[in-house]
Amino acid sequence: xxxxxxxxxxxxxxxxxxxxxxxxxxxxxxxxxxxxxxxxxxxxxxxxxxxxxxxxxxxxxxxxxxxxxxxxxxxxxxxxxxxxxxxxxxxxxxxxxxxxxxxxxxxxxxxxxxxxxxxxxxxxxxxxxxxxxxxxxxxxxxxxxxxxxxxxxxxxxxxxxxxxxxxxxxxxxxxxxxxxxxxxxxxxxxxxxxxxxxxxxxxxxxxxxxxxxxxxxxxxxxxxxxxxxxxxxxxxxxxxxxxxxxxxxxxxxxxxxxxxxxxxxxxxxxxxxxxxxxxxxxxxxxxxxxxxxxxxxxxxxxxxxxxxxxxxxxxxxxxxxxxxxxxxxxxxxx
Amino acid sequence: xxxxxxxxxxxxxxxxxxxxxxxxxxxxxxxxxxxxxxxxxxxxxxxxxxxxxxxxxxxxxxxxxxxxxxxxxxxxxxxxxxxxxxxxxxxxxxxxxxxxxxxxxxxxxxxxxxxxxxxxxxxxxxxxxxxxxxxxxxxxxxxxxxxxxxxxxxxxxxxxxxxxxxxxxxxxxxxxxxxxxxxxxxxxxxxxxxxxxxxxxxxxxxxxxxxxxxxxxxxxxxxxxxxxxxxxxxxxxxxxxxxxxxxxxxxxxxxxxxxxxxxxxxxxxxxxxxxxxxxxxxxxxxxxxxxxxxxxxxxxxxxx
Numbered sequence: 001x002x003x004x005x006x007x008x009x010x011x012x013x014x015x016x017x018x019x020x021x022x023x024x025x026x027x028x029x030x031x032x033x034x035x036x037x038x039x040x041x042x043x044x045x046x047x048x049x050x051x052x053x054x055x056x057x058x059x060x061x062x063x064x065x066x067x068x069x070x071x072x073x074x075x076x077x078x079x080x081x082x083x084x085x086x087x088x089x090x091x092x093x094x095x096x097x098x099x100x101x102x103x104x105x106x107x108x109x110x111x112x113x114x115x116x117x118x119x120x121x122x123x124x125x126x127x128x129x130x131x132x133x134x135x136x137x138x139x140x141x142x143x144x145x146x147x148x149x150x151x152x153x154x155x156x157x158x159x160x161x162x163x164x165x166x167x168x169x170x171x172x173x174x175x176x177x178x179x180x181x182x183x184x185x186x187x188x189x190x191x192x193x194x195x196x197x198x199x200x201x202x203x204x205x206x207x208x209x210x211x212x213x214x215x216x217x218x219x220x221x222x223x224x225x226x227x228x229x230x231x232x233x234x235x236x237x238x239x240x241x242x243x244x245x246x247x248x249x250x251x252x253x254x255x256x257x258x259x260x261x262x263x264x265x266x267x268x269x270x271x272x273x274x275x276x277x278x279x280x281x282x283x284x285x286x287x288x289x290x291x292x293x294x295x296x297x298x299x300x301x302x303x304x305x306x307x308x309x310x311x312x313x314x315x316x317x318x319x320x321x322x323x324x325x326x327x328x329x330x331x332x333x334x
Numbered sequence: 335x336x337x338x339x340x341x342x343x344x345x346x347x348x349x350x351x352x353x354x355x356x357x358x359x360x361x362x363x364x365x366x367x368x369x370x371x372x373x374x375x376x377x378x379x380x381x382x383x384x385x386x387x388x389x390x391x392x393x394x395x396x397x398x399x400x401x402x403x404x405x406x407x408x409x410x411x412x413x414x415x416x417x418x419x420x421x422x423x424x425x426x427x428x429x430x431x432x433x434x435x436x437x438x439x440x441x442x443x444x445x446x447x448x449x450x451x452x453x454x455x456x457x458x459x460x461x462x463x464x465x466x467x468x469x470x471x472x473x474x475x476x477x478x479x480x481x482x483x484x485x486x487x488x489x490x491x492x493x494x495x496x497x498x499x500x501x502x503x504x505x506x507x508x509x510x511x512x513x514x515x516x517x518x519x520x521x522x523x524x525x526x527x528x529x530x531x532x533x534x535x536x537x538x539x540x541x542x543x544x545x546x547x548x549x550x551x552x553x554x555x556x557x558x559x560x561x562x563x564x565x566x567x568x569x570x571x572x573x574x575x576x577x578x579x580x581x582x583x584x585x586x587x588x589x590x591x592x593x594x595x596x597x598x599x600x601x602x603x604x605x606x607x608x609x610x611x612x613x614x615x616x617x618x619x620x621x622x623x624x625x626x627x628x629x630x631x632x633x634x635x636x637x638x
Contacts, residue, residue, distance in 0.1 A: 003438045011435070015426050144422035148480065151386045152439045153412040331349075331389035 004154070004162030005169070008136075012170060017135060021128050022177050026185070028124065029178075032116055033186040036107055063094045070094075108194025110220040112186035113179055114227045114290075120178070121231050122287040126238040126263055132170055133242035134255040136163050137327070141250045141334050150332060160247075160327045164320065167243060171235040175228055199223040223293070230289040237283060237312040238263075244319035247327050250334060273303070280307075283315040337400040339364050339413075339488050339520040340385065345394035347380055354380045355544040358394075362522065364487070367514050369531035369552075370524040371624075372541030373632050378524045379419060381541070382492050385522075386416050399487055412440075415486035417494060421477025425466040429457060429476050432465060436480050443483050451479040454509065470497030478506075482513075489513065490522045495530060507534050532556075532624040540631050547631050555627055560620045561600060563591045566613030574610060575603075592620075 012018050070087050073079065079087075107115075117125070140146035149159060183192070197220045218226075242259045249255040266284020273279050280286070286308035340362040347355040355377040362368050372378050383389045385396055387403045387410070396403045401410035423432045433452070437443040452461050455475040465473065474497050481489055495503050511534070513519040525531050531538055532552055539549040565571050568591040575581040575593055583593035595603065600617060607614055 007435050007438060010431075011424060011427075014424075014431070143425070144420070145424055147388060147418045147422065148436065150388060151411060151414065151416050151418070152436065153408045153484070154439050155408055332383070333349075333389065 001158065001162060001165075004158060005165045008163050008166035009169060012132070012166070015135075015139075017132065018170065018173065021131055021174060022181075025128065025174070025178055026181050028120075029116060029182045029185045032119070033112055033182070033189050036112065036115075036186075037189045040107060060098050063098050067091050067094050107186075107190045108197070108220075109183045109187040109190055109192045110194030110197065110224060112190060113182045114199070114220070114224040116182045116186070117178065117224075117227045117231050118290040121227075121234055121290050123263065123267070125174075125178070125231055125235060126287065127260065128174060129171060129235045129238045130242045130256055130259040130263070132174065133167055133239040134246045134259055135252045136167055136243055136246050137323075138246040138249055138252045138255045141332075142252055144334055146332060146334065156328045157324065160324060164240075164243060164323075167239050168236065171232065171239055175232050175235060178231075179224070179228055195219065195221040195224075226293060227290050230293070233309070233312070234287050234289060237316040238287075240316040240319040240323075241283065244323045244326075247323040281311055283312055286311045336364065338362060338397075339366075339399055340522065341395075341397040342381075342385070343395045343397075345381065345384060345391045345396065347377075347384060347389065348392045349380075353544060355384070355391075358544075358546055360539065360546070360549070362488075362520050364520055365514050365518040366537060367510060367521045367535045368523065369535035369538035370522060370541065371526070371528065371531060371538055371628060372524075374526075376541040376632075377544040378541055379492060380544075382416075382418060382490055382522075382524060386414060386418065386490060387411065388418065412442075412484065413487040414490060415481030415484060415488075416490035416492075417474075417477040417481055418490075418492050420470075420493075420496065421473045421480075423465045423473060423476055423480075426464065428464055429461040429468070429472075429479075432476065433461075433480055433483065436483055440484050442485075447483060447485070451482045454482060455479045456505065471499060471502055474498055475502075478509075485517070486519065488520050488522065492524045493526070494523060495525065495527060503530065510534055528623075528625040528628055538624065540628055542632050548627065552624065555622055555624055558594055558622050560592050560594050560622060561603075562618045562620060563607075564589070564615040564617075565591055565607065566615075570610070571607055571612055574606065574612075578606070579603075 070091050074084055074087055137146075140149060150156060199218055199220050238259075242255065245255045245258050246252070249258065263284055266282055269276075269279045269282060270285040273285055280303055289305065289308060289312075292305040292308070338361045340360070342358050342360040345355060345358040346353065358381060370378055370381070380389070384391045385398070385403065387407055390404060398410040399413045401413075403410045423429075424435070427435070430448075430452075433448055437448055452458055455478050457472070457475050457479060460468065460472060465476065468476065474494060478491070478494065481491070495506060498506055507530070510521050510523070514521055514536075523531070523534065532555075535552055537549070537551045538555075539546045541547070563571065568585050568589050571591055572583045572585065575583045579598060581593050581595065581598075583591050585591050600619070604614060604617055
C-alpha cells in the first residue's frame with residue numbers, strides 16, 4: 001500500500017500540478033498581505049484625520065468610534081433583523097477587545113496567517129483542492145493510463161484507496177505551505193511576531209445575542225492552529241467530493257468545471273439559508289467553519305459548528321462510498 | 335494435463351443493449367503465439383479488455399493459468415502483461431520512471447529485471463528521456479517493456495506493431511518468437527497486419543460481428559491449396575465435384591471455378607472432367623494465404 005501511495009504522490013509532483021498550486025498560493029498571499037498593509041495604512045490615515053488622534057497609539061479610541069458608528073446603523077429601521085443581530089455581535093466583540101486590551105487594528109505575521117485562512121477557507125482553499133483532487137482519477141482516464149494501472153496484480157480497491165490517501169497527504173502539504181508562505185510573506189510587511197498576542201475565540205450566538213460564557217482568550221499561535229485544522233477538515237471534505245466527481249467523470253476539465261460551478265453556485269444559495277431550509281444541507285454553505293471560532297457568523301437558528309461539521313462529514317463519507325462502489329465495479333472503456 | 339494459460343468459456347458482452355461479443359470459446363496453451371484477427375468493430379479490443387478484467391463479461395468465464403479473472407483477479411493478473419490499444423504512459427515522466435512506477439506495484443520485479451526488459455526492447459539510449467519526447471514507435475517499445483516486467487505467462491498485445499518501422503517490426507517479431515520459444519510465454523496478439531500475423535503466429539482466430547468464425551493453425555492455412563479451373567461448362571463441373579467427391583466448389587464472375595481438393599489428385603479430377611466432356615482450358619494450383627482466408631470470411635466488411 002505504501003508503495004502505491006508513494007507512486008501517486010510522485011506522479012502529482014512530476015506533473016507539476018502541486019507546484020502550480022503552491023505558486024498560485026504564493027501569489028495570492030503576496031497580494032493579500034500587500035492589500036492588508038495598504039488598507040491598514042489608509043484606515044489609520046483617515047481615522048487620524050477624523051478623530052484627530054494617532055490611531056496606532058490609541059486604538060481603543062478607534063474601536064469606540066467604530067462601535068458608535070455601528071450603533072448608528074442599528075437605529076436604521078430598514079435594516080433586516082438578521083443583520084441587526086450580526087451588528088450587535090460585532091459591537092460586543094469590539095467591546096470585548098477594548099475591555100481585554102486586544103488591538104484589532106494592527107497586524108502581524110501571526111495575525112495574518114489566521115486572518116488569511118479565515119478568508120480563504122470557503123473559496124480559495126477549496127478551489128486549490130479541486131485543482132488537485134479533480135485530476136486524481138479523471139487524469140488517468142483521459143490519458144488512458146488507467147488501463148495499465150488496473151491491469152497489474154493489484155486489486156482495484158487498493159488503487160482507489162492509495163489515491164485517496166495520497167490526496168489526504170497532498171492536502172496536508174498544501175495547508176502546511178499556506179502557513180509557511182503566509183508567515184514568511186506577511187512577515188515582510190508586518191514583522192514576524194504576534195504569535196503570543198491574545199485572540200478571543202469561542203463566541204456563541206444564541207438567538208442573535210452574543211453568548212460570551214464560552215469566550216476564552218487564546219494565544220495567536222493556538223488560534224492559528226485551530227483555524228488551519230478546520231481548513232484541513234474543509235480540504236478533506238472538498239477533496240473527497242472532487243475525488244468522487246473525478247471517478248464519475250472521465251475528463252479532468254469537466255470534473256474541475258463541475259466542482260467549481262457547484263462551489264460558486266453554493267455561495268449564491270447561501271443567501272437563502274435562513275428561509276429555505278434545504279440549502280443548509282449543502283456542503284457549499286457550511287464551509288465557513290472559522291466564522292464559528294471568531295463569532296462573525298450570520299446567526300441562523302439551528303446552524304452551529306456541530307451542525308456544519310456533521311453535514312460536511314456526511315458529504316465526505318457519502319462521496320467516498322460512491323467513489324469506492326463505482327470505481328470497483330465500473331467497466332473501463334476508455 | 336497442463337492447465338491452459340488462457341481459457342474463455344462462452345464469453346458474451348452486451349454494452350448498452352448491443353451485443354458486442356457473443357459466445358467466444360478459446361483455449362491457449364503454453365508457448366503458443368496466437369493471432370486475434372478481425373475487421374474494425376468485430377469485438378477484438380472488447381474481448382481483450384474482458385481478459386484483463388477492465389470490463390466484466392455479461393456471461394461466461396475467463397481463466398488465466400486456472401484462476402478466474404473475476405474471482406481471483408490478483409492471482410490471475412500476476413500471470414499477465416498487456417498493452418491495451420495504444421501504449422499510454424505518463425508523458426511527464428521519463429521512460430525509466432514509468433517502468434519504476436509499474437515495478438513498484440509488483441514485489442517480484444527486481445532492478446535487474448528492469449534493465450533486462452529495457453535491453454530486450456532496445457531502449458537503453460532513450461530510457462532517461464521524458465515520454466512526451468518519444469515517437470509512437472518508442473512508446474510501443476516502452477509499452478512492451480512494461481508488459482514484460484513481471485515475466486508474464488500470458489502476454490497480451492493489442493496492435494503492437496502500430497507505429498513501428500519495418501526494422502522495428504522485424505525486431506518485434508523476433509522478440510515475440512524468442513519469448514515464446516525460450517521463455518515459454520503465450521503471446522496473444524491482435525493485429526490487422528495479416529502478413530505479419532501469418533509470419534508471427536502459430537494459430538489464429540478470425541472474429542466477425544463478435545463471434546469467432548474461424549480458429550485454425552497458420553500451418554493448416556498454408557498447407558491447404560485451392561485449384562482454379564477455366565472450363566467450358568463450369569456448372570456441370572460443380573455438380574460433378576459435389577456428387578462424386580462431395581467437394582463444394584464456387585464460381586466467380588469470370589466463370590473461373592475454384593475448389594479445394596482435400597488430398598485428391600488434380601490429375602484424376604481433370605481426367606474425369608475431360609471424360610465427362612468438359613473442355614479444360616487451364617487448371618492452376620494456388621496456395622492459400624491468411625489474407626485470402628480473412629477477406630473470404632469477413633467479406634463485405636471494411637478492413638482497416
